[in-house]
Amino acid sequence: MSAADAAGAAARGLLPPLGASPPVERVAAEERAAALGRRSLKRAAKVAGLRLAVRCMDLTTLEGADTPARVAALCRKAIAPGGAASDVPSVAAVCVYPSLVGAARRALAGSAVRVASVAAGFPSGLTPLATRVDEARRAVDAGADEIDMVIDRGAFLAGEQERVGDEIELVKEACGAARLKVILETGELGTFSNVRRASDVALHAGADFLKTSTGKIQPAATPGVSLVLLEAIRDFYFRTGRRVGMKPAGGIRTARQALHHLVLVKETLGDAWLDPELYRLGASTLLDDVLLQLEKERTGAYGSLEYLPAD
Amino acid sequence: MLKLIEGGGASQDRRSGERRLEFGDRWPYEPSPEAIDRAGLRDRWDAFIDGRFVPPAEGGYAADLCPATAEPFAAVAESTAADVDSAVAAARRAFEGAWGRLAPLERGKHLFRLARAVQERARELAVLETLDSGKPIQASRDFDLPLVASHLFHHAGWADKLEWAFHGRTPRPLGVAAQVMPWNFPLLMAAWKIAPALACGNTVVLKPAETTPLSALRLAEIASEVGFPPGVVNVVPGGPSVGAALVTHRGVDQVAFTGSTEVGKVIRRAVAGSGKRLLLELGGPSAHLVFADAPLDQAVEGVIAGAFFHQGQVCCAGARLLVEESVHDVFVAKLRDRMETLRVGDPLDKNTDLGPVGSAAQLARVRELVASAEAEGAARYSVARELPARGWYVAPTLFTGVALAHRIAREEIFGPVLAVLTFRTDTEAVRKANATSSGLAAGVWTSHPGRLLELARGLEAGVVWANSYHRFDPTSPFGGCKESGLGREGGRQGLAAYVRLEEDA
Known part of the structure; x- marks a missing residue:
């Protein structure tokens, strides 16, 4: 799109005015996010946080080696993460490839556990648009309750934000009826200001959740970048009255990291989002560490992965 | 088609009754207090003179109160002029003796060992500081103690390199430095003063604030334990009369003071004509400027830190917020949301963001200023929070509709109270920011680099923070303009207060 076209589009209200999203100062945002990682969570607060982390988890497997049998095993774990006799709650969803x-x-x-599917050209988002749309539709037809799509970063970085929004x-x-993450x-995305801009584009285009990462690219769900998404969701809520969800994903492997993310949302968006x-929380290996920590809080001793149900 | 954003941006946020964030108890944090048995408390604290604790020659002991409970938790010697005499004499002996004869490299090693010892005992010192000052443990642990250690390390490095700080001239030590401390950063200010004084070869008599003497006494004890010769670091606790006896003592060569502008003026008059070198770090309400193009969510954090860090009891607290009119409403709404998440309570709890203010007198002063602002017509917003029944607590408070003529816009509040004013142009912002007799610090939030550079020149302040606030580093000189002080602390410039240059002699 030429500059003249862009100006024309902006005049017609199709393009967000340049600078409509507030800029984000990376150093300060990361500092704030890191400070929230220093909350001291002990005993009942820790147990409640870890159980919340389980309830909010999208248990994910996105590997070439996935088989229907492996997915079925993962689903059993999703329903009863600590085994049938345990009181650990079910996770929120299982996230798989469309097939x-x-x-x-x-x-x-x-069970109440939802089926989520990455679709629409995951993880690149670079297949033809019609193919992406079709893939999402087929995943929903096959029974997915939730679709995780990735935006075309190339288009975004080229300045074609309206195209990203249209897609x-x-x-x-x-x-x-399926929800879109x-x-x-x-x-x-290069800068935190771009992350904020992309968040606003996705929010206004009707996203039900903002999600940080595919898990295939590093860095992924850092506390700093998660905070930027949460702040965009907060401003969007005040502007429209609509509560959009949040899903950090990628690189969250320990119970401690999960608690840090929960503190971020608790102190940025408040109780309604807990x-x-x-x-x-999108994660493939996080659940085991959370289960170990819950077991440690229950018995006072660290267990071993060997005693957890294998998937 | 994308129905994006008419007008867009945060300035379009609408806040109404039904759109609000709830920061409630859906997932409460448990109390998580730091254990006080780590603080190495003792019942009685004497002056530290000539390498040991010495009972007061004439005076008795005063109760040291804990701001979180308003109850006594230690008895501290009330020094008198007689104790000041012996401390200055000990410092003089050390200066002319063991310390003065030490090679500069060895002086540096002493400071280095002290820095290491402070790091090793950081937790003990942090708990002691929190008990005595009411500062939240997260601040003493994550701000004060790391900075204390870094100032000692930084100056350890200077000890044998002073010639490089003063090109072509030879720096010599002054002699005995008399150092009078404030109560807001008891240990940090002690380190800011002791470190350069010792690095430059002086000896020190330090008078901690009456309400917060413990950490400086412990620091002197640690210095002795790591091998400082007796008399190099002396600490005489007590009230204003001890401070007066110290700064006017004829055996003193240099006076350094951090505290109120009022007392700073008294000290400056008292040392006039005495030949004593003088370093003053005073206060005054600093201005915090937020422009419409700023990274607003980060500016909120900066303004919250500027106004509420250590309950606002910071000499460079950004107690006057100047916000561009077009974003005033949304910015204040964001500030209020953020204030709702501030956790006020037991300073020993690791999750506490705001503890009590430092003394009953300070509490009375803050309340009086809040009442004055209400009487003068500013609109008050205080966080609705049940405050602890005991202790000197103030709820975080924000005033909008503040005019330059209001007392809270002119006087130093030294409490968790933020005054919000507006501006429309850069010129108006600078004029309002400079409209006080003080000039310690300022903060500017904008995405416009040219504006930052211009404002840094235009603002009458010793420090201008760009898209940040309350940033400190031992390499960076700190000090005030106008009535906010005389001289600089930290960095190469900070050494000047503690040396005589040979051509001056």
């Missing part, structure tokens, strides 16, 4: 949505749907039948709208339309892939309807 395994059916397997997950069957394995989760009768999100089209995928959202294809999702029907928009992955910004913050590790490829709920799986509005908050998710």
Whole structure:
């Protein structure tokens, strides 16, 4: 798009005015996020936080080696993470590739655990638009309750923000009743101000959740970048009255990191977001560490992964 | 098509009754207090003179009160002129004796060992500081103690390199430095003063604030333990009369004071004509400027830190917020949301953001200023929070509709109270920021680099922080303009207060 075209589009209200999103000072944002990592969470507060982390978890497997049997095992773990006899709550969702949505749907039948699917050209978001939209629709038809799509970062960085927004709208339309999580892939956006801008584009295009990363690119869900998304969600809520969810994903492996992310949302968006309807933690290996920590709080002694149900 | 953002941006935020954030108890944090048995408390604290604790020659003991409970938790010697005499005499002997004869490199090693010892005992010192001053443990642990150590390390390095700080001239020590401390950063200010004084070869008699004497006494004890010769670091606790006896003592060569502008003026008059070198670090309300193009969410953090860090009891607290009119409403709304998340309570709790103010007198002063602002017509917003029943607590408070003529815009508040004013142009911002007799610090939040450079020139302040606030580093000189002080502390410039240059002699 030429500069003249861009000016014309802006005049018609199609383009967000340049600078409409507030700039973000990276050093200060990261400092604030790091400070929230120093909250001291002991005993009951720690247990409650860890149980919340489980309830908000999108238990994820996105590997070439995934099989229907492996997904079924993961689903059993999602329903009863600590084993049948444990009081550990179910996770929020199981997140798989579209080809395994059916397997997950069957394995989760009768439970409240949702099926989420990465779709729309994951993880690059660079396949033809029609293919992406179609893929999302098929995943929903196969039984996905939630779709995780990634934006075209190339288009965003080239300044074609309206195209990014339009594509999100089209995928959202294809999702029907399924909820749409928009992955910004913050590790490829260059600056925190860009992350904020991309957040605003996704929010206005109808995202149900903002999600930091695919997990395939580093850095992923750093506390700093997560804070930027949370602040965008907060401003959007005040502007529109709509509560959009948040999903940090990628690199969250320890219970301690999960608690840090929960503190970020608690002290930025408040109580309403401390709920799986509005908050998710995307993770593949986090659950085991959370279970170990819960067991340690229960018994006073650290356990071993060997005693946890294998997936 | 994308129905994006008409007008857009944070300035379009609408806040109404039904759109609000709840910072409640859905996931409460448990109390997480630091154990006080780590503080190495003792019942009685004497003056530290000539390498040991010495009971007062004439005076008795005063109760030291804990701001969190308003109850006594230690008895501290009330020094008198007689104790000051012996401390100055000990410092003189050390200057002319063991310390003065030490090679500069060895002086540096002593400071280095002290820095290491402070790091090793950081937790003990942090708890002691919090008990005595009411400072939240997260501040003493993550701000004060790391800075104390870094100032000692920094100056350890200077001890044998002073010639490089003063090109072509030879720096010589002055002799005995008399150092009078404030109560807001008892240990940090002691380190700021002791470190350069000792690095430059002087000896020290330090008078801690009456309400917060413990950490400086412990620091002197640690210095002795790591091998400082007796008399190099002396500490005489007590009230204003001890401070007066010290700064006017004829055996003193240099006076350094951090505290109120009022007392600073008294000291300056008292040492006039005496030949004593003088270093003053005083106060005054600093201005914090937020422009419409600023990274607003980070500016909120900066303004919150500027106004509420250590309950606002900071000489360079950004107690006067100047915000560009077009973003005033949204910025104040953001500030109020953020204030709701501030955790006020037991300073020993690791999750406490705001503790009590330092003394009953300070509490009375803050309340009086808050009442004056209400009487003068400013609109008050205080966080609705149940404050602890005991102790000297003030709820974080914000005033909008403040005019330059109001007392809270002119006087130093030294409490968790923020006064909000507006401006429309850069010129108006600078004029309002400079409209006080003080000039210690200022903060500017903008995305416009040219404006930052211009404002840094235009603002009458010793420090101008750009898109940040309350940043300290031992390499960076700190000090005031106008009535906010005389001289600099820290960095190469900070050494000047503690040396005589040979051509001066």
